[in-house]
Amino acid sequence: MAQIVLPKVTIPASSSVTSTAPGNELIGIHNLSLFYGNARALKDISLSIRERLVTAFIGPSGCGKSTLLRCLNRMNDLIDGVRIEGGVHIGGHNINDPDVDVIELRKRVGMVFQKSNPFPKSIYDNVAYGLRLQGMKARSDLDAAVEVSLSAAALWDEVKDRLHGSALGLSGGQQQRLCIARAIAVKPEIILMDEPASALDPIATSRIEDLILELKKNFTIVIVTHNMQQAARVSDHTAFFYMGELVEFGATSKIFTSPGQKRTEDYVTGRFG
Amino acid sequence: MKASLDELSRPSRHFRTVRFDFVSFFFTGLTGLATFLILAILAVILANILFNGLPGLSWRFVSTIPKKDFFDPATTGVLPMIIGTTFRVLVMTLFVIPVGVTTAVYLTEYAPASALVTRIIRAAVNNLAGVPSIVFGLFGLGFFINFLGRNLDALLHNPGPVWGQPALIWASLTLAVMTLPVVIVATEESLKAIPPGLREASLALGATKLETILKIVLPQALPGILTGGILAVSRAAGEVAPILFTGVAYYMASLPHRLNDQFMDLGYHVFVLSTQSPDIEKTRSILFATVVVLLLLTFTLNFVAVLIRSRVRKKLRSLA
């Protein structure tokens, strides 16, 4: 067997789990299994996601990382024939309980998608959409909230002069930051990001990554990524999935420097995936 | 093995430069001829009608309410027919657009794809599209007039038939039933063209399904809905068979102004002029002119629909 080659990644000091104490558990996943018809896409997954930290889901395509992410705001409900066993607890409540209002849940668990998907409306209306859904009508309230959200998404300076121009006129990276602004405008506790930078160029990607590090001061972030370096750069905890199973979960520094499992090591060093 | 492969590849070393393939040439020509013939048919029909009809067309002709004898080229006009046709298709849209759009929304946004009820609805839509227009006429007579209308009269204790007789409303409803598939198919097409990511984004922000449909999906689909509506209108404007027993009148002295009035109609007028004229040569000019008016009406509508559709398709392509 060849000697183990450590990946050349630098772990930002701020995200080292040992230097900042981990937050309290916010999301608890307990023995979660998910079936598409008879096929089991997720097998018996248990893990704990902590408050105001960034948790990354990594693994090869089809390993179930995005599926698990979509369990956290029940977007899988939209797919026919999906069945879930086990529980996902957010703040102590099982979100799969029959009396849970999935609409309320999604207001608290925001999501950013792989492909930026701004509505074909103005920049302003994109950010205000979720707020209006919640009944905010006063122009001054909306104006303030839009500015705060766009600033938090590091987009305000670029778009403040054309707030009422079409969102589709923005560049890919700007569109994705607009989607982040739209998600944080409704003040969720958790933001789910499904490969948010996979369609972007390196510069736009690095801006998104900076943004994630900034946002974690206020939000709990779960990010799915296939980019190993990205996971290493932005996350505090990393979960590695393979074929629908959770192979290893722990502090990012540990996963990338001294993984406990052979499969994790092979993956993070680029032997397969 | 090697030797035989060499043999196989030998003939292809030289390209034959000139080889006249008669069969291909012949059949390409034949199918091309078929295409040309269809275009020629269209051109001949339109040219003939325009050539004969345009001279008879005048402002007086389209703005005159004719007397009882509308076969006289000097005094006749088609204003009541234009108004009758317009009214009947407008009233039709009031019924067919809401029902058609709602059905399309159900089929694309709510219906479980494999469920039996979804398949039955789809089969019903397809079936409806193939029902002969005269059968819709019979349905209108049997259901709307003889069943709904007469029972309504009985319910309201009307002394004579008020609703239980041919009327604008019944003709419009009959046409609405007939054009339902047109609206459903066009709306569905435009709903399917909306990227699913937009719906997901809205739902992930905590919008309900209904809010997502009303605020994101339908505004996006509006041009497609419009196209469906216009296509339905243009199809209905030219149909005569469904209104024969449900509302059209041979002659009316006044314009229709109530829903239970009968009405005159452009298409039916073309039928009357061309089959019941006392002297076909004398009425030739007004006959062709009436046809031109009818064609202008349906073609303008079709043209607008095609224009909207192509603009929407371009816009959607640029989004994707």
Next chain:
Amino acid sequence: MGIHRGHRARPFEWLAEKTIFLVSLSTILVVFLIFLFVAREALPVFLGRMSSALIQPAIPVAEIDRHPAKELCKYLGLTPEQFAKMDRETLKELLQVKIEAQEEIPSEFRSDPDALANTTLWHYLLRPHQWTGYTKPSFIWQPVGQIKKYNLIPLFVGSLKTTLVGLLFSVPLAIGAAIYVSQLARPRVREIVKPAIEMLAGIPSVVVGFFALLVMASVLQSLLRYETRLNAFVAGLALGFAVIPLVFSIAEDALTSVPRSYTQAALALGASRWQTAWQIVLPAALPGVFAATMLGFGRAIGETMIVLMVCSASVLSWSVFDSARSITTTIAAEMAEAVSGDAHYRILFMLGALLFAATFFSNLIADLVIHRLKRRLEGKA
């Protein structure tokens, strides 16, 4: 977290969803109602409960009490509600009217065996019958006059004749054009032909009928020198104009949905464009072409105004250069004269029901065939 509200928290959403579902069921309801109400009006004929005999056994006024109410009701042609409202004197008067009506029948029919015949029975509707004054059994549709003859065969033949001419003319043209446009021609041609075909589809059938009647009929007669100016041939050609756009679009759709990889593979092997179209694409799309023909059949047999305007004589003849009266024409032309509820009216509705059934099945078959073709080409079967 205040997420525990449950779906009952949104009654409006729930209500809207149910409403949308119910509205979409209306399409099923409409198809069902069409069948129900067209068939309902025709039911007495289907069940043989109609009587069109000219001479009927009369019930003398004095015998009013000898017959049960139900029989009287049927004899007088009243609904039970109407019957219940009438007093004894009115009923007697009605019986008298009935007897007087019978007495008014011209004397030459009193000894005519046909006057006793109920011509709405299946036997008279479908088989030839030797009517009084005729030398041999014949198929006759003659719904006016004292003795009404409702033989449907001349109408079936009329519909078939015009439809066949229409399909023989339009299907090869439309499919040839579909092959040309989708496989052989440059893409520019397609951009011209498709809108033109849509335009042809946009011409109302009453305009096509008018064109056939005023222009085509005379031109064709001077060219082919047949006797009857307005005949099934002219009507069939005009029907073809209406069918071409439909057959073309469906066939073109089926041909273009054959994956490009098929054609590219054939072309790479050195086949010409025509060989590829004929040997590879057409066989793969054949079910779609068949379905297009079926839909064209449904469209042609259901078309009303064109045939109505071009020809209308109901004499049975297989020659396409004779006139013909189709099923649709008969309904359109005669419904206005038919008295609501009488035999003629009900037989016209029965024709409508038959037409509905014929198009229903041809559309169903086409639908199934297209569905299976799409699945096969998408590799799902």
